[in-house]
Amino acid sequence: MRFFAFTLFFLVSPSLFLSAQKGTHVIQVDQQEQIEYIKRDTLPVEIKRLSPAINTIYSEYNPILFKDSTFYFVSLRPESFSDYEKLFDEFWTTSIYWSKLTMSGFSTPVPLPKTINNSKYYNCNFTSNAERSLLYFSRCLRDTMLELKCELWESKFSNNKWEKPRKLSRRINLPGTTTTQPFLVEYEDCNILYFVSNRKDGIGGLDIWYSVYKNGRFGDPINLGVTINTEGNEVTPFYDIEKSTLYFSSDRHNSIGGYDIFYSEGAFSAWKTPQNMGVPFNSSKHDFYFSIHPNNHKKGFFSSNRLFNSSFSDTCCHDIYQYEWLIEKKEEEVVTVDTIVDTISRVEKIRNLLPLTLFFQNDEPDPRSTDTVTSRNYISTLSDYLAMKEVYKQEYSKGLKNKAKSEAEEMIERFFVDSVQRGYLKLTQFSEYLLTELNEGKTVEITITGFASPLHKEEYNRRLSARRISSIKNYIAQYNNGVFLTYLNSKKLIIKSAPKGKTMASKLVSDNLQDKRNSVYSIAASLERKIQITEYKSK
Incomplete structure (x- = not known):
């Protein structure tokens, strides 16, 4: 029994x-x-x-x-x-x-x-x-x-x-x-x-x-x-x-x-x-x-x-x-050299995360939209992207055989692990550090830059980049049941946007809509579809 x-x-x-x-x-x-x-x-x-x-x-x-x-x-x-x-x-x-x-x-x-x-x-x-x-x-x-x-x-x-x-x-x-x-x-x-x-x-x-x-x-x-x-x-x-x-x-x-x-x-x-x-x-x-x-x-x-x-x-x-x-009684906080060093260390850790790069699927969020904002949270765009990993492997290795096929699939696997997933882990660490800074009374200003691959016209890509930045803003606003909202509303947390569209895209990336292997599923194209937290100022 x-x-x-x-x-x-x-x-x-x-x-x-x-x-x-x-x-x-x-x-x-x-x-x-x-x-x-x-x-x-x-x-x-x-x-x-x-x-x-x-x-x-x-x-x-x-x-x-x-x-x-x-x-x-x-x-x-x-x-x-x-x-x-x-x-x-x-x-x-x-x-x-x-x-x-x-x-x-x-x-x-x-x-x-x-x-x-x-x-x-x-x-x-x-x-x-x-x-x-x-x-x-x-x-x-x-x-x-x-x-x-x-x-x-x-x-x-x-x-x-x-x-x-x-x-x-x-x-x-x-x-x-x-x-x-x-x-x-x-x-x-x-x-x-x-x-x-x-x-x-x-x-x-x-x-x-x-x-x-x-x-x-x-x-x-x-x-x-x-x-x-x-x-x-x-x-x-x-x-x-x-x-x-x-x-x-x-x-x-x-x-x-x-x-x-x-x-x-x-x-x-x-x-x-x-x-x-x-x-x-x-x-x-x-x-x-x-x-x-x-x-x-x-x-x-x-x-x-x-x-x-x-x-x-x-x-x-x-x-x-x-x-x-068990919560032990806290002693009165005394500012010491160790405290100052710890503060400096945390700011250094934040800056060591920069540029913090987060990646997106092609034309996401909100495909074919001309809006500059989205209701989507970066979390949901990430889940959709991760769910497409096997599709990316299949499409990028299409037409290849044996070792070349295996190498192409391995390249996609490494991109998802080393870039897409690692970017999210860095974002969670950044969010924890940011909250600690704000809880200590700091005023923080961050700059988010958005990018797109060169598949569409410049104005469309600028708007797409803005939507990608908007999804990160939604992530921050909804983080931990909205814990950042008080700081956003009081201007203690300021987020600046810099949508770049495809102006920064590598000229080596295909812009041929008929060549989806290279313009959508390649590592080169995937690396262009991103936002970056590029600047962090704390005072």
Whole structure:
């Protein structure tokens, strides 16, 4: 029964579960040193197991708290609590529950209606929009080989009830594979659905993928890449949009035992090297389903089967834990030489990022428009661009064979990784530095220059360059729930625009509309479609 409980918790095939337990991962010496350091360096974090109102002797996981103090989670337990049914796997099920967090604690959990918790399935692994009017969740069944296969479903809340769920398309639910553990991220002009799958063309067993939802449909899923996904398993994604940070669990990377919680800054398939969350978030057992309190970033939840849980067996089942970073009393700030050096260092770091270059698809945003502004955020243009990588490889290598074809595809791959994705990572770092400067009372002026490839007439390209600058302005205005708006409105943050059109484009770039390989898909043309943050002044 312990094996069954754990397998159900993951909702993947037993073969994947067993491969994760065999310890085939070879740990290098430097990795082992890092792991030992992580074990010793206990963080100032208080961990508490949630009360018996939430945790039972069975498994509870996937904790999400909403702004109105409604708490959703999933529980694996027998359909009834008779001694007979506890003994047999076929009487166990997973359901999604909700509770209210009040000053006196959690209210008695109530399962979502049978519209969602259909007894034919294991219903689990959910995500919702902020208003809880849309729910994505997993439904799992055993196949003919008795392995669990999961698919993603959606339901809308209308007229005070959940509508009949609809299974997502085959684009998301690839036949013959498991698709589970969704997490929804909402942007101004598109949504991103992160999820876990063992579909083909992945990197390991279970990988984290994402799909862009726009204009009523999901785009083709894209793997988060080798920075996040390993030859092992990566699961339970949670994305903090305010900090542009992904939290997930992995049985590889620098795990101190079992599955550990990691974090990485970035988005889509552009990520910094994942960092282990450390002790006490992680233990020698399995730790996952990390989430953050919506009203207090110092608090949050995760699930673990570490010792001293509520189960009838030490490590068979999972409980939900709450964490809180301990806030030490701050001493009165004293300006010292170190403080001055730190300030100088930060300004130098900002200037070292310049020129900060960000790239765009051909004629984006808003193709064929003559406007100089756009409602689109650079984030959504980036997601569209990254989704086109395979098309760029195909078109740029068209007509080539063998080594020449492979080299052309590799050139495109390197451009997307080294230029497109790296540019976004630099933008997130720049945004953090900029916010720190403004919070310290500085007045900052930045200059953004826009460029275009030479495919169109000069005036059209100037307007296109202006739209590209506008998308970055939208990114800044919407960053971290609009944290820069106060500074923009008070003129503490000033953004100057310099749309150049194609006047700066290399004469070596083709302007022949009939030659799309060179005028659209080539590296030379791609390098011209950009904006640059070129100047930074702080006083």
